[in-house]
Amino acid sequence: MCVKEKEYEYNRDIVVRPVGRGAAAAKDSVNLSFGFPATELLPVEALNRAAAGALNAEGADALHYTGGQGVAQVQEWKLNRLRKFGIEAEAENYLAVYGAGQGIELAARVLLNPGDTVWTEAPSFFNALDAFRHAGAETVGLRADAYGLDVDQAEQLLRSTEAAGGVLPKLIYVIPNFQNPSGTTLPADRRQRLAALARAYNLFILEDDAYGELRYEGHDLPSVYSYAPERVIYLTTFSKTLGPGLRLGTVIAPLNVAERMRVLTLNSPPTPFTLEIVGRLLQTYDYDGQISRLSACYRARRDFMAERVEAELGDAVTFQVPEGGFFLWLSFKEGVSATEIARLAREHGVLVVPGEQFFTGNHAPAPFLRLCFSYSNEQEIARGVHALAAAYKLLIQAQRRSL
Missing domain, CATH: 3.90.1150.10 (Aspartate Aminotransferase, domain 1)
Known part of the structure; x- marks a missing residue:
């Protein structure tokens, strides 16, 4: 649990006075x-021990471009771990990335051309919106409710756009678990229907699951990927559980997409020494x-x-x-x-x-x-x-x- 937190104290008679627009936040904000x-x-101490262990076990290999055993250890661990979300993938579908953010960027670079359209939940993660804009795509926000993306509206809009001869989206970006920023969770039936729409309309789903491990009520739901692995790019990260400074995320993608992403990374895993540390950690650490x-x-x-x-x-x-x-x-x-x-x-x-x-x-x-x-x-x-x-x-x- 958290370190024991002190009883909070503050001045209930605080008076807030207007100040200039250029004023900066207080130092103790x-x-x-x-x-x-x-x-x-x-887990500072555990990572410290893992770093020392990786250097002792792998020596100079841990510091080379391709790394040592840790690269394969993280891959194997992650592919096993993701089965809890219904993801059955092979090594060729897996890609280690610099956090989920690089996964979003790579997906945008691989799938989008200037003038393409991306549909997102409204609201949606601002860094993803920026990535799509930088790729030259138009972003269109779809209605969301207390259960996340309104898949009924998405289906109606796909049907009407196709009937009118309009341009269908190349990509639909969703955060199905504890959405950022709204906190909503997409129900299993909507996930299945969204996957079916991706198949029917020959588009891709970019599934950002940065928070999926951090569930406080209920039970884990199948990923969108589990319903249509050939049409979904799945993203996750260690940033929320082991530390964002590791900059280590995971992409699971259809083979043709994963191969193109790998080309953009020059076939080099991100920070091989980080993979050595995390790979070493995961062999003995109580991640659960x-x-x-x-x-x-x-x-x-x-x-x-x-x-x-x-x-x-x-x-x-x-x-x-x-x-x-x-x-x-x-x-x-x-x-x-x-x-x-x-x-x-x-x-x-x-x-x-x-x-x-x-x-x-x-x-x-x-x-x-x-x-x-x-x-x-x-x-x-x-x-x-x-x-x-x-x-x-x-x-x-x-x-x-x-x-």
Whole structure:
């Protein structure tokens, strides 16, 4: 579980005053913005021992371009591990990458040409949206509800686009488990139907499963890949469980796509020494124990953040409690600028991400904010949510004065 957290204390009489737009965040700001894992739960000592063991066992081979045994060890471990999500793949379908981010970039480079169309959930992960734009593709956000992508709408839009002789998407990008930023989980029946649409319309699904291991309720669901392995590129990463600084992710893809991705990486695995360390670690490390520790901590922080948001903001916001992952997705009432709330919150000591960054150009963003509960302890979460609520109240007061 988390390191024992102190009782939180903060000044309930805090007064938030407007300051200049150029003001920077305070040095002691609470970071509820980026999706970082809990620092105190990163396996520093275990990785330190694994690094020494890799050098002792592999010697100079661990430092060469192709690495030593660790490259194959990580591959074998990952292919076995992914069976829990219904993924049965061979070595030729596997590719180690610099985190899931490189997997997204490689998929975009392999599959997309300028002028192609990518459909995404709305909202969706902003780095993926940027990758598709940089590839010259048009991104179109599809409706999502409390259960993720509205597959009914996707099917209707595919049917109508084809009937009108329009351009079908080359790719549909989804985050089925504990979606970033909304926290939604795509039900199994929608996953199966989405896979069927990929087959029927000869398009690809890019399945980003960065948070799949971090489930706090319910049971694991089959991956979209498991329903149509010839049409799905599956991505996952060690960033959320062992540490983002490792920059180590996994792609599982159809053979023709995997081969083209491998060409773009010049047939060189990412950071072979990192693979040596992780490969050595996974031979003896209790990875399931690490997942249990993370899940216990994040479940407690999620519940605590939800409690503080309800206490501090009441009916000013709505949100759903995710079954896993890192984020709460707050929806404010119409007419409230979440971007302005985020600005005021930053100036008064809490960093959050305004929702506009998670939408494509075809959507007028509703007033959303994303909060991350994984990185900060309960004392920091309490202080941050309190400052966020104060910023919201300040904005409402300013709007009333302007009427």
